[in-house]
Amino acid sequence: MPEGHSVHRIARQFDRNIVGRSVAASSPQGRFQEGAELIDGREAVAVRAVGKQMFLEFESELWLRVHLGMYGAWDFAGEILVDPTIASANGRMGQTNQRGTNLPAVFDDAGENSLTSIGAPRRARVHVRMSEQTTGLADEGEQWPPPVVGQVRLRLLTDVTCADLRGPTACELRTADEVAATIAALGPDPLVDDPATGEERFTAVVRRKPTPIGLLLMDQAVVSGIGNVYRAEILFRARLDPHTPGRDVPEEIVRGLWRDWTGLLAVGVETGQMMTMDDLDPEAYRRAMASRDDRHWVYHRAGLPCRVCGTAIVLEEMGARKLYWCPACQC
Structure with a gap:
Protein backbone atom coordinates (compact mmCIF):
# COMPACT_ATOMS: atom_id res chain seq x y z
CA MET A 1 0.00 0.00 0.00
CA PRO A 2 1.33 3.46 -0.82
CA GLU A 3 2.11 5.26 2.43
CA GLY A 4 2.02 8.96 3.21
CA HIS A 5 5.25 9.95 1.50
CA SER A 6 4.06 8.56 -1.85
CA VAL A 7 0.81 10.51 -1.73
CA HIS A 8 2.63 13.76 -0.92
CA ARG A 9 4.96 13.14 -3.87
CA ILE A 10 2.03 12.54 -6.18
CA ALA A 11 0.34 15.73 -4.99
CA ARG A 12 3.50 17.68 -5.78
CA GLN A 13 3.53 16.27 -9.29
CA PHE A 14 -0.07 17.38 -9.72
CA ASP A 15 0.76 20.82 -8.40
CA ARG A 16 3.49 21.30 -10.98
CA ASN A 17 1.85 19.63 -13.96
CA ILE A 18 -1.94 19.76 -13.62
CA VAL A 19 -2.93 22.64 -11.31
CA GLY A 20 -3.60 25.87 -13.17
CA ARG A 21 -4.57 24.08 -16.38
CA SER A 22 -7.84 23.05 -17.95
CA VAL A 23 -8.24 19.30 -17.88
CA ALA A 24 -9.98 16.86 -20.19
CA ALA A 25 -11.35 14.09 -17.98
CA SER A 26 -12.52 10.64 -19.01
CA SER A 27 -13.05 7.21 -17.48
CA PRO A 28 -11.78 4.64 -20.01
CA GLN A 29 -12.79 1.85 -17.62
CA GLY A 30 -16.26 3.37 -17.25
CA ARG A 31 -16.49 3.12 -13.46
CA PHE A 32 -16.12 6.90 -12.96
CA GLN A 33 -17.95 8.05 -16.06
CA GLU A 34 -20.40 10.47 -14.40
CA GLY A 35 -17.70 12.03 -12.25
CA ALA A 36 -15.36 12.46 -15.20
CA GLU A 37 -18.11 14.19 -17.15
CA LEU A 38 -18.61 16.69 -14.30
CA ILE A 39 -14.95 17.75 -14.17
CA ASP A 40 -14.24 17.51 -17.90
CA GLY A 41 -13.09 20.87 -19.23
CA ARG A 42 -12.67 22.46 -15.79
CA GLU A 43 -9.48 24.02 -14.51
CA ALA A 44 -7.66 22.27 -11.68
CA VAL A 45 -7.04 25.01 -9.12
CA ALA A 46 -5.45 23.34 -6.07
CA VAL A 47 -4.24 20.02 -4.69
CA ARG A 48 -3.76 18.74 -1.14
CA ALA A 49 -2.34 15.56 0.32
CA VAL A 50 -3.27 14.54 3.85
CA GLY A 51 -2.00 11.20 5.03
CA LYS A 52 -2.89 8.61 2.40
CA GLN A 53 -5.50 10.72 0.63
CA MET A 54 -5.21 13.31 -2.13
CA PHE A 55 -7.73 16.05 -2.84
CA LEU A 56 -7.69 17.80 -6.22
CA GLU A 57 -9.85 20.93 -6.46
CA PHE A 58 -11.50 22.03 -9.68
CA GLU A 59 -13.13 25.36 -10.38
CA SER A 60 -16.57 25.90 -8.81
CA GLU A 61 -15.33 24.21 -5.61
CA LEU A 62 -15.67 20.67 -6.89
CA TRP A 63 -13.14 18.32 -5.34
CA LEU A 64 -11.80 14.96 -6.46
CA ARG A 65 -10.90 12.68 -3.54
CA VAL A 66 -8.53 9.79 -4.28
CA HIS A 67 -7.40 7.09 -1.86
CA LEU A 68 -5.04 4.66 -3.58
CA GLY A 69 -5.60 1.87 -1.06
CA MET A 70 -3.63 -1.32 -1.54
CA TYR A 71 -3.28 -1.36 -5.31
CA GLY A 72 -3.90 2.13 -6.65
CA ALA A 73 -1.35 4.08 -8.67
CA TRP A 74 -1.06 7.19 -10.82
CA ASP A 75 0.82 7.09 -14.11
CA PHE A 76 2.10 10.35 -15.63
CA ALA A 77 3.05 10.70 -19.27
CA GLY A 78 4.07 13.56 -21.52
CA GLU A 79 6.00 16.64 -20.50
CA ILE A 80 6.64 16.21 -16.78
CA LEU A 81 7.93 19.21 -14.84
CA VAL A 82 9.73 17.54 -11.95
CA ASP A 83 9.65 19.09 -8.49
CA PRO A 84 13.28 20.04 -7.68
CA THR A 85 12.73 19.30 -3.98
CA ILE A 86 12.04 15.60 -4.49
CA ALA A 87 13.56 12.67 -6.30
CA SER A 88 11.43 11.49 -9.19
CA ALA A 89 12.79 11.11 -12.69
CA ASN A 90 16.06 12.43 -11.34
CA GLY A 91 16.22 13.23 -7.65
CA ARG A 92 18.55 14.78 -5.15
CA MET A 93 19.84 12.83 -2.23
CA GLY A 94 18.15 13.76 0.97
CA GLN A 95 18.70 11.21 3.73
CA THR A 96 19.58 12.64 7.10
CA ASN A 97 23.32 12.40 7.79
CA GLN A 98 24.09 11.73 4.13
CA ARG A 99 24.02 15.25 2.67
CA GLY A 100 27.01 16.26 0.64
CA THR A 101 27.91 12.75 -0.46
CA ASN A 102 28.66 12.85 -4.17
CA LEU A 103 27.35 9.58 -5.59
CA PRO A 104 26.35 8.59 -9.12
CA ALA A 105 22.82 7.52 -9.98
CA VAL A 106 21.41 4.41 -8.34
CA PHE A 107 18.24 2.81 -9.66
CA ASP A 108 16.33 0.51 -7.33
CA ASP A 109 14.60 -2.68 -8.43
CA ALA A 110 11.50 -0.63 -9.31
CA GLY A 111 13.55 1.55 -11.64
CA GLU A 112 13.66 4.72 -9.56
CA ASN A 113 16.75 6.87 -9.33
CA SER A 114 16.91 8.54 -5.93
CA LEU A 115 20.48 9.77 -5.67
CA THR A 116 21.53 12.07 -8.47
CA SER A 117 21.46 15.85 -8.09
CA ILE A 118 18.72 17.54 -10.03
CA GLY A 119 19.33 21.26 -9.56
CA ALA A 120 16.76 23.36 -11.43
CA PRO A 121 13.40 22.02 -12.60
CA ARG A 122 13.47 20.35 -15.98
CA ARG A 123 11.06 18.94 -18.47
CA ALA A 124 11.35 15.40 -19.72
CA ARG A 125 9.15 13.45 -22.10
CA VAL A 126 8.83 10.39 -19.90
CA HIS A 127 6.42 7.99 -18.29
CA VAL A 128 6.41 8.00 -14.48
CA ARG A 129 4.50 5.52 -12.36
CA MET A 130 3.68 6.88 -8.92
CA SER A 131 2.95 4.22 -6.31
CA GLU A 132 4.92 2.58 -3.55
CA GLN A 133 5.96 -0.61 -5.29
CA THR A 134 6.12 0.61 -8.87
CA THR A 135 7.76 3.99 -9.16
CA GLY A 136 9.93 4.12 -12.25
CA LEU A 137 10.64 5.41 -15.70
CA ALA A 138 10.05 4.14 -19.18
CA ASP A 139 10.44 5.82 -22.53
CA GLU A 140 7.18 7.04 -23.97
CA GLY A 141 6.43 6.86 -27.68
CA GLU A 142 5.42 9.81 -29.82
CA GLN A 143 1.71 9.00 -29.83
CA TRP A 144 -0.35 11.67 -28.08
CA PRO A 145 -2.39 11.24 -26.08
CA PRO A 146 -0.76 7.97 -25.06
CA PRO A 147 -2.81 4.80 -25.55
CA VAL A 148 -4.89 3.61 -22.62
CA VAL A 149 -3.27 0.59 -21.02
CA GLY A 150 -5.14 -1.59 -18.56
CA GLN A 151 -8.06 -0.59 -16.36
CA VAL A 152 -7.83 3.20 -16.13
CA ARG A 153 -10.41 4.53 -13.70
CA LEU A 154 -9.72 8.17 -14.51
CA ARG A 155 -7.62 9.95 -17.11
CA LEU A 156 -6.79 13.64 -16.64
CA LEU A 157 -5.30 15.21 -19.73
CA THR A 158 -3.83 18.66 -20.35
CA ASP A 159 -2.26 19.82 -23.61
CA VAL A 160 1.05 18.23 -22.66
CA THR A 161 0.58 16.01 -19.60
CA CYS A 162 -1.47 12.88 -18.97
CA ALA A 163 -2.30 11.39 -15.56
CA ASP A 164 -3.93 7.94 -15.42
CA LEU A 165 -5.42 6.50 -12.23
CA ARG A 166 -5.67 2.74 -11.77
CA GLY A 167 -7.00 0.56 -8.97
CA PRO A 168 -7.86 3.11 -6.26
CA THR A 169 -9.91 2.28 -3.19
CA ALA A 170 -11.71 5.61 -3.53
CA CYS A 171 -12.20 7.95 -6.48
CA GLU A 172 -15.10 10.29 -5.89
CA LEU A 173 -16.26 13.88 -6.18
CA ARG A 174 -16.88 15.88 -3.02
CA THR A 175 -17.98 19.35 -2.03
CA ALA A 176 -15.67 21.67 -0.12
CA ASP A 177 -17.58 20.99 3.11
CA GLU A 178 -17.32 17.24 2.63
CA VAL A 179 -13.58 17.50 2.03
CA ALA A 180 -13.16 19.61 5.17
CA ALA A 181 -15.08 17.02 7.19
CA THR A 182 -12.95 14.18 5.82
CA ILE A 183 -9.72 15.99 6.68
CA ALA A 184 -10.99 16.94 10.13
CA ALA A 185 -11.52 13.25 10.91
CA LEU A 186 -7.91 12.40 10.08
CA GLY A 187 -5.06 12.44 12.55
Whole structure:
Protein backbone atom coordinates (compact mmCIF):
# COMPACT_ATOMS: atom_id res chain seq x y z
CA MET A 1 0.00 0.00 0.00
CA PRO A 2 1.33 3.46 -0.82
CA GLU A 3 2.11 5.26 2.43
CA GLY A 4 2.02 8.96 3.21
CA HIS A 5 5.25 9.95 1.50
CA SER A 6 4.06 8.56 -1.85
CA VAL A 7 0.81 10.51 -1.73
CA HIS A 8 2.63 13.76 -0.92
CA ARG A 9 4.96 13.14 -3.87
CA ILE A 10 2.03 12.54 -6.18
CA ALA A 11 0.34 15.73 -4.99
CA ARG A 12 3.50 17.68 -5.78
CA GLN A 13 3.53 16.27 -9.29
CA PHE A 14 -0.07 17.38 -9.72
CA ASP A 15 0.76 20.82 -8.40
CA ARG A 16 3.49 21.30 -10.98
CA ASN A 17 1.85 19.63 -13.96
CA ILE A 18 -1.94 19.76 -13.62
CA VAL A 19 -2.93 22.64 -11.31
CA GLY A 20 -3.60 25.87 -13.17
CA ARG A 21 -4.57 24.08 -16.38
CA SER A 22 -7.84 23.05 -17.95
CA VAL A 23 -8.24 19.30 -17.88
CA ALA A 24 -9.98 16.86 -20.19
CA ALA A 25 -11.35 14.09 -17.98
CA SER A 26 -12.52 10.64 -19.01
CA SER A 27 -13.05 7.21 -17.48
CA PRO A 28 -11.78 4.64 -20.01
CA GLN A 29 -12.79 1.85 -17.62
CA GLY A 30 -16.26 3.37 -17.25
CA ARG A 31 -16.49 3.12 -13.46
CA PHE A 32 -16.12 6.90 -12.96
CA GLN A 33 -17.95 8.05 -16.06
CA GLU A 34 -20.40 10.47 -14.40
CA GLY A 35 -17.70 12.03 -12.25
CA ALA A 36 -15.36 12.46 -15.20
CA GLU A 37 -18.11 14.19 -17.15
CA LEU A 38 -18.61 16.69 -14.30
CA ILE A 39 -14.95 17.75 -14.17
CA ASP A 40 -14.24 17.51 -17.90
CA GLY A 41 -13.09 20.87 -19.23
CA ARG A 42 -12.67 22.46 -15.79
CA GLU A 43 -9.48 24.02 -14.51
CA ALA A 44 -7.66 22.27 -11.68
CA VAL A 45 -7.04 25.01 -9.12
CA ALA A 46 -5.45 23.34 -6.07
CA VAL A 47 -4.24 20.02 -4.69
CA ARG A 48 -3.76 18.74 -1.14
CA ALA A 49 -2.34 15.56 0.32
CA VAL A 50 -3.27 14.54 3.85
CA GLY A 51 -2.00 11.20 5.03
CA LYS A 52 -2.89 8.61 2.40
CA GLN A 53 -5.50 10.72 0.63
CA MET A 54 -5.21 13.31 -2.13
CA PHE A 55 -7.73 16.05 -2.84
CA LEU A 56 -7.69 17.80 -6.22
CA GLU A 57 -9.85 20.93 -6.46
CA PHE A 58 -11.50 22.03 -9.68
CA GLU A 59 -13.13 25.36 -10.38
CA SER A 60 -16.57 25.90 -8.81
CA GLU A 61 -15.33 24.21 -5.61
CA LEU A 62 -15.67 20.67 -6.89
CA TRP A 63 -13.14 18.32 -5.34
CA LEU A 64 -11.80 14.96 -6.46
CA ARG A 65 -10.90 12.68 -3.54
CA VAL A 66 -8.53 9.79 -4.28
CA HIS A 67 -7.40 7.09 -1.86
CA LEU A 68 -5.04 4.66 -3.58
CA GLY A 69 -5.60 1.87 -1.06
CA MET A 70 -3.63 -1.32 -1.54
CA TYR A 71 -3.28 -1.36 -5.31
CA GLY A 72 -3.90 2.13 -6.65
CA ALA A 73 -1.35 4.08 -8.67
CA TRP A 74 -1.06 7.19 -10.82
CA ASP A 75 0.82 7.09 -14.11
CA PHE A 76 2.10 10.35 -15.63
CA ALA A 77 3.05 10.70 -19.27
CA GLY A 78 4.07 13.56 -21.52
CA GLU A 79 6.00 16.64 -20.50
CA ILE A 80 6.64 16.21 -16.78
CA LEU A 81 7.93 19.21 -14.84
CA VAL A 82 9.73 17.54 -11.95
CA ASP A 83 9.65 19.09 -8.49
CA PRO A 84 13.28 20.04 -7.68
CA THR A 85 12.73 19.30 -3.98
CA ILE A 86 12.04 15.60 -4.49
CA ALA A 87 13.56 12.67 -6.30
CA SER A 88 11.43 11.49 -9.19
CA ALA A 89 12.79 11.11 -12.69
CA ASN A 90 16.06 12.43 -11.34
CA GLY A 91 16.22 13.23 -7.65
CA ARG A 92 18.55 14.78 -5.15
CA MET A 93 19.84 12.83 -2.23
CA GLY A 94 18.15 13.76 0.97
CA GLN A 95 18.70 11.21 3.73
CA THR A 96 19.58 12.64 7.10
CA ASN A 97 23.32 12.40 7.79
CA GLN A 98 24.09 11.73 4.13
CA ARG A 99 24.02 15.25 2.67
CA GLY A 100 27.01 16.26 0.64
CA THR A 101 27.91 12.75 -0.46
CA ASN A 102 28.66 12.85 -4.17
CA LEU A 103 27.35 9.58 -5.59
CA PRO A 104 26.35 8.59 -9.12
CA ALA A 105 22.82 7.52 -9.98
CA VAL A 106 21.41 4.41 -8.34
CA PHE A 107 18.24 2.81 -9.66
CA ASP A 108 16.33 0.51 -7.33
CA ASP A 109 14.60 -2.68 -8.43
CA ALA A 110 11.50 -0.63 -9.31
CA GLY A 111 13.55 1.55 -11.64
CA GLU A 112 13.66 4.72 -9.56
CA ASN A 113 16.75 6.87 -9.33
CA SER A 114 16.91 8.54 -5.93
CA LEU A 115 20.48 9.77 -5.67
CA THR A 116 21.53 12.07 -8.47
CA SER A 117 21.46 15.85 -8.09
CA ILE A 118 18.72 17.54 -10.03
CA GLY A 119 19.33 21.26 -9.56
CA ALA A 120 16.76 23.36 -11.43
CA PRO A 121 13.40 22.02 -12.60
CA ARG A 122 13.47 20.35 -15.98
CA ARG A 123 11.06 18.94 -18.47
CA ALA A 124 11.35 15.40 -19.72
CA ARG A 125 9.15 13.45 -22.10
CA VAL A 126 8.83 10.39 -19.90
CA HIS A 127 6.42 7.99 -18.29
CA VAL A 128 6.41 8.00 -14.48
CA ARG A 129 4.50 5.52 -12.36
CA MET A 130 3.68 6.88 -8.92
CA SER A 131 2.95 4.22 -6.31
CA GLU A 132 4.92 2.58 -3.55
CA GLN A 133 5.96 -0.61 -5.29
CA THR A 134 6.12 0.61 -8.87
CA THR A 135 7.76 3.99 -9.16
CA GLY A 136 9.93 4.12 -12.25
CA LEU A 137 10.64 5.41 -15.70
CA ALA A 138 10.05 4.14 -19.18
CA ASP A 139 10.44 5.82 -22.53
CA GLU A 140 7.18 7.04 -23.97
CA GLY A 141 6.43 6.86 -27.68
CA GLU A 142 5.42 9.81 -29.82
CA GLN A 143 1.71 9.00 -29.83
CA TRP A 144 -0.35 11.67 -28.08
CA PRO A 145 -2.39 11.24 -26.08
CA PRO A 146 -0.76 7.97 -25.06
CA PRO A 147 -2.81 4.80 -25.55
CA VAL A 148 -4.89 3.61 -22.62
CA VAL A 149 -3.27 0.59 -21.02
CA GLY A 150 -5.14 -1.59 -18.56
CA GLN A 151 -8.06 -0.59 -16.36
CA VAL A 152 -7.83 3.20 -16.13
CA ARG A 153 -10.41 4.53 -13.70
CA LEU A 154 -9.72 8.17 -14.51
CA ARG A 155 -7.62 9.95 -17.11
CA LEU A 156 -6.79 13.64 -16.64
CA LEU A 157 -5.30 15.21 -19.73
CA THR A 158 -3.83 18.66 -20.35
CA ASP A 159 -2.26 19.82 -23.61
CA VAL A 160 1.05 18.23 -22.66
CA THR A 161 0.58 16.01 -19.60
CA CYS A 162 -1.47 12.88 -18.97
CA ALA A 163 -2.30 11.39 -15.56
CA ASP A 164 -3.93 7.94 -15.42
CA LEU A 165 -5.42 6.50 -12.23
CA ARG A 166 -5.67 2.74 -11.77
CA GLY A 167 -7.00 0.56 -8.97
CA PRO A 168 -7.86 3.11 -6.26
CA THR A 169 -9.91 2.28 -3.19
CA ALA A 170 -11.71 5.61 -3.53
CA CYS A 171 -12.20 7.95 -6.48
CA GLU A 172 -15.10 10.29 -5.89
CA LEU A 173 -16.26 13.88 -6.18
CA ARG A 174 -16.88 15.88 -3.02
CA THR A 175 -17.98 19.35 -2.03
CA ALA A 176 -15.67 21.67 -0.12
CA ASP A 177 -17.58 20.99 3.11
CA GLU A 178 -17.32 17.24 2.63
CA VAL A 179 -13.58 17.50 2.03
CA ALA A 180 -13.16 19.61 5.17
CA ALA A 181 -15.08 17.02 7.19
CA THR A 182 -12.95 14.18 5.82
CA ILE A 183 -9.72 15.99 6.68
CA ALA A 184 -10.99 16.94 10.13
CA ALA A 185 -11.52 13.25 10.91
CA LEU A 186 -7.91 12.40 10.08
CA GLY A 187 -5.06 12.44 12.55
CA PRO A 188 -2.24 14.98 12.23
CA ASP A 189 0.09 14.87 9.24
CA PRO A 190 3.60 16.30 9.83
CA LEU A 191 3.63 17.86 6.35
CA VAL A 192 0.21 19.50 6.80
CA ASP A 193 -0.23 20.37 10.46
CA ASP A 194 1.94 22.62 12.56
CA PRO A 195 4.54 20.14 13.93
CA ALA A 196 4.17 21.24 17.54
CA THR A 197 0.37 21.17 17.38
CA GLY A 198 0.44 17.80 15.66
CA GLU A 199 2.74 16.41 18.34
CA GLU A 200 0.37 17.53 21.07
CA ARG A 201 -2.66 16.02 19.32
CA PHE A 202 -0.90 12.73 18.67
CA THR A 203 0.49 12.48 22.20
CA ALA A 204 -2.84 13.28 23.85
CA VAL A 205 -4.71 10.63 21.86
CA VAL A 206 -2.14 7.87 22.27
CA ARG A 207 -1.72 8.49 26.00
CA ARG A 208 -5.39 7.89 26.75
CA LYS A 209 -5.90 4.77 24.61
CA PRO A 210 -5.76 1.17 25.90
CA THR A 211 -5.22 0.04 22.29
CA PRO A 212 -1.81 -1.49 21.47
CA ILE A 213 0.58 1.07 20.04
CA GLY A 214 1.09 -1.17 17.00
CA LEU A 215 -2.56 -0.63 16.10
CA LEU A 216 -2.65 3.05 17.00
CA LEU A 217 0.13 3.89 14.56
CA MET A 218 -1.96 2.39 11.74
CA ASP A 219 -5.13 4.24 12.78
CA GLN A 220 -5.47 7.19 10.38
CA ALA A 221 -7.65 8.97 12.94
CA VAL A 222 -4.68 8.97 15.33
CA VAL A 223 -1.88 9.87 12.92
CA SER A 224 -2.01 10.27 9.15
CA GLY A 225 0.14 8.48 6.61
CA ILE A 226 1.76 5.60 8.52
CA GLY A 227 1.35 2.22 6.87
CA ASN A 228 2.73 -1.24 7.44
CA VAL A 229 6.36 -0.52 6.63
CA TYR A 230 6.69 2.68 8.61
CA ARG A 231 4.82 1.13 11.57
CA ALA A 232 7.28 -1.73 11.93
CA GLU A 233 10.31 0.49 11.44
CA ILE A 234 9.23 3.31 13.77
CA LEU A 235 8.45 0.84 16.55
CA PHE A 236 11.81 -0.85 16.13
CA ARG A 237 13.68 2.45 16.09
CA ALA A 238 11.97 3.29 19.39
CA ARG A 239 12.72 -0.23 20.73
CA LEU A 240 9.04 -0.42 21.62
CA ASP A 241 6.94 -3.58 22.01
CA PRO A 242 4.07 -3.22 19.53
CA HIS A 243 1.63 -4.77 22.02
CA THR A 244 2.15 -2.06 24.64
CA PRO A 245 -1.11 -0.17 25.31
CA GLY A 246 -0.83 3.42 24.16
CA ARG A 247 -1.61 4.76 27.63
CA ASP A 248 1.32 2.77 29.04
CA VAL A 249 3.90 4.18 26.63
CA PRO A 250 5.91 6.88 28.43
CA GLU A 251 5.12 10.36 27.18
CA GLU A 252 8.67 11.06 26.05
CA ILE A 253 8.60 7.92 23.89
CA VAL A 254 5.24 8.88 22.37
CA ARG A 255 6.64 12.28 21.48
CA GLY A 256 9.70 10.56 20.05
CA LEU A 257 7.48 8.46 17.79
CA TRP A 258 5.90 11.59 16.34
CA ARG A 259 9.26 13.29 15.81
CA ASP A 260 10.69 10.18 14.19
CA TRP A 261 7.72 9.96 11.85
CA THR A 262 8.17 13.63 10.99
CA GLY A 263 11.78 13.00 9.97
CA LEU A 264 11.16 9.74 8.12
CA LEU A 265 8.25 11.23 6.17
CA ALA A 266 10.41 14.11 4.98
CA VAL A 267 13.11 11.68 3.85
CA GLY A 268 10.52 9.54 2.07
CA VAL A 269 9.09 12.49 0.18
CA GLU A 270 12.52 13.71 -0.85
CA THR A 271 14.07 10.41 -1.88
CA GLY A 272 11.00 8.44 -2.92
CA GLN A 273 12.09 5.56 -0.69
CA MET A 274 11.01 4.45 2.76
CA MET A 275 14.55 4.75 4.05
CA THR A 276 14.54 3.96 7.78
CA MET A 277 18.21 3.27 8.52
CA ASP A 278 20.49 6.10 9.63
CA ASP A 279 24.21 6.81 9.61
CA LEU A 280 25.02 4.57 6.66
CA ASP A 281 28.34 4.94 4.91
CA PRO A 282 28.13 5.82 1.20
CA GLU A 283 28.33 2.23 -0.02
CA ALA A 284 25.71 1.01 2.46
CA TYR A 285 23.48 3.92 1.48
CA ARG A 286 23.86 3.01 -2.19
CA ARG A 287 22.82 -0.58 -1.43
CA ALA A 288 19.85 0.62 0.59
CA MET A 289 18.65 2.89 -2.20
CA ALA A 290 19.06 0.10 -4.75
CA SER A 291 17.43 -2.69 -2.74
CA ARG A 292 14.55 -2.70 -0.30
CA ASP A 293 16.18 -5.62 1.53
CA ASP A 294 18.97 -3.28 2.66
CA ARG A 295 16.70 -0.37 3.53
CA HIS A 296 14.88 -1.51 6.68
CA TRP A 297 15.63 -2.78 10.16
CA VAL A 298 12.87 -5.38 10.54
CA TYR A 299 10.27 -5.04 7.79
CA HIS A 300 10.05 -8.10 5.52
CA ARG A 301 12.80 -9.84 7.52
CA ALA A 302 10.78 -12.63 9.19
CA GLY A 303 13.10 -15.34 10.50
CA LEU A 304 16.25 -13.38 9.65
CA PRO A 305 18.59 -12.24 12.41
CA CYS A 306 17.98 -8.82 13.91
CA ARG A 307 20.54 -6.35 12.60
CA VAL A 308 21.24 -5.28 16.19
CA CYS A 309 21.05 -8.34 18.44
CA GLY A 310 20.85 -11.36 16.12
CA THR A 311 17.49 -12.62 17.39
CA ALA A 312 15.16 -13.94 14.70
CA ILE A 313 12.66 -11.33 13.55
CA VAL A 314 9.08 -12.34 14.34
CA LEU A 315 6.17 -12.08 11.92
CA GLU A 316 2.64 -11.94 13.27
CA GLU A 317 -0.70 -10.49 12.26
CA MET A 318 -1.89 -7.31 13.94
CA GLY A 319 -4.87 -5.39 12.69
CA ALA A 320 -5.19 -7.75 9.70
CA ARG A 321 -1.74 -6.66 8.51
CA LYS A 322 1.68 -8.27 8.81
CA LEU A 323 3.79 -6.98 11.69
CA TYR A 324 7.55 -7.52 11.86
CA TRP A 325 9.41 -6.97 15.13
CA CYS A 326 12.35 -8.09 17.24
CA PRO A 327 11.23 -9.76 20.51
CA ALA A 328 14.62 -9.06 22.12
CA CYS A 329 15.22 -5.43 21.16
CA GLN A 330 11.54 -4.48 21.53
CA CYS A 331 10.83 -6.03 24.89
